[in-house]
Amino acid sequence: MYFKQTEYESSPEFLASQHYINFTTTISDVGVRADENGRKYVLAGTVIGADGKAATTSTVSSQAVIGILFSTVDVTHGPQPGALMAEGYVIEARLKQAIDNSGTLQEEIKTSLTTKCPKITLR
Known part of the structure; x- marks a missing residue:
């Protein structure tokens, strides 16, 4: 008999309220590491920069943060559309x-997020 055990991971729930507004944006696959199965995922709750990549302390000085990725996006085969949270309450x-x-949250990312996305409230 064949048996294969598969472990599943999930992102922590980062919403602090049911009120939120999302928009569609393109999530970049550049700089995303593949997992052991060769799949590339950008996880929900990732702060996203204007170029569609995950924001880092070095990139927020040169570009604006545009929101928080609402759900995990599979970018294995290139850039993909994703839901970007632009308004709501979030558990930092x-x-x-x-x-x-x-x-x-690193101060540079936190400052950029609260400045560029004033309707996202960190709790």
């Missing part, structure tokens, strides 16, 4: 960049 510690930085 559960955003992708905050999880990667021990639970706090």
